[in-house]
Amino acid sequence: MDLIQKELLEEIADLHGVPAGAYNIRANGAAAARNTTANIDIVSKEDKPGIDIIIKPGTKKESVHIPVVISQTGLTDLVYNDFHIGDDCDVTIVAGCGIHNSGDGLSQHDGIHEFFVGKNSKIRYVEKHYGNGDGKGGKVMNPKTIIHLDENAYFYMDTVQIKGIDSTMRETEADLKDGAKLEISEKLMTHGEQKAETQFAVDLDGEGSSANVVSRSVARNDSYQMFRAKISGNNACAGHSECDAIIMDNAKVRAIPELEANNLDAELIHEAAIGKIAGEQLIKLMTLGLTEEEAEEMIISGFLK
């Protein structure tokens, strides 16, 4: 793995070396390194690109890292990664994709991740998308995440796209059985002429299931963001979605959250707000000696923290 790839890896997975536990590192469309443990197996798919990650029931305090780095211009990479997680697990999964494009070709990564989470299992899923490189070639990522939660499973998804992705269509679908709980935190920043579209669809099928989807985003320059979140309450359940966007410069933001109550005992709420940085906040920081740009940066980084 070269220096550029190592830098990308650090950025997307906080990895300074080989991670502990199970991992599968994909670089420029091919497997670069893999490790399995007694409880976590990783097997390459035979019918299509991608891997199966198989986590034994009862696996606790283990982690799986499956970062993808692309440093070759003009490469389009599509992978299907399936996570088969047994009952009673407690596992952290870190995925992420970094693209460095210094050429003129389009570099694109489409990752389709499907999670089958067993009863009572707790999963923390961290996903980070990042792009850099001075080339004129586009950096495109279309992550799709499908989550199936069995009874009383808990899934926390922390998804971040801070910089450098020209175009993205971020789709997440989830269905929840009795007592299952889903929490999603999205942080998104677009700049230049970037386009980002986010789409969540959550089916609260089980009794006592719940979902909380929170998205915070900043749209700068001439970028465009579209946020959609649909929560369907099909049983006694609780759903909440929230979308807060800061708009800057000539950016445009659209938010279309959707609630669907199909059951008397479904309680669904959403909120959304789009606006620019409050003038008072800027002035306060500027009286402390910051320039307007520094004050803006401070407010944005606090908002996306």
Place this chain on the structure above:
Amino acid sequence: MDLIQKELLEEIADLHGVPAGAYNIRANGAAAARNTTANIDIVSKEDKPGIDIIIKPGTKKESVHIPVVISQTGLTDLVYNDFHIGDDCDVTIVAGCGIHNSGDGLSQHDGIHEFFVGKNSKIRYVEKHYGNGDGKGGKVMNPKTIIHLDENAYFYMDTVQIKGIDSTMRETEADLKDGAKLEISEKLMTHGEQKAETQFAVDLDGEGSSANVVSRSVARNDSYQMFRAKISGNNACAGHSECDAIIMDNAKVRAIPELEANNLDAELIHEAAIGKIAGEQLIKLMTLGLTEEEAEEMIISGFLK
């Protein structure tokens, strides 16, 4: 006008007799009575069914009533009513439609109302939809309202559909120039197997324009409600929409509010909540001696008041 029609008129327009000011009463698809004033003229359209209401600039403290009643089964009535309102007016407009259907035929009223509101004018627009009658024939209403607000115009729309409409598609569109202000209050109740769809689309085109769209609804029995509200901020403006729905029995409710910020200085917010009547509220009222049904009725009527 017969007794049934008089009852409908009372229900939809609070009219116990002939109203003061200008009016045009339409019964069973034909003009039943009309009055104009020195400032308000009402002219039948020649190219299609409907009327032009022409209000002179500077008209203040006057009212226009244009109720529609249908007591004949199997009648489908379509009207185009255009309101040409001069600058500096202050006028109350009361529209409404009552259908009594005791037969087996479908009774339907589709009213398309378009408002051209002059500069600095203040309009209060009240619209009430009501159906009754024991017949098997459907009672259908599809009101469409299009509002154009010139600079600094103010438009308050109070729209109510409490009972007896089997199917409705309620569309409202508005565009606002500099300093114009729109307020919409919707109250909706559906029961039985009724279907109600509401769709608002507001374009905040002018600098300093603002819109506040508030919808409260109760869905009972096997009824279905769909709420859509799109607010587009195309200038320095403020937009807020809110949808609160109480779900009962086997009813289903869908809410899709949409915000679109196309300008740095657009501030847009929306909130929505769907849920059943809170148990504590019911218990509190029941300890005061009310039955569960009485307690529910009291909460609902307070919510829709």
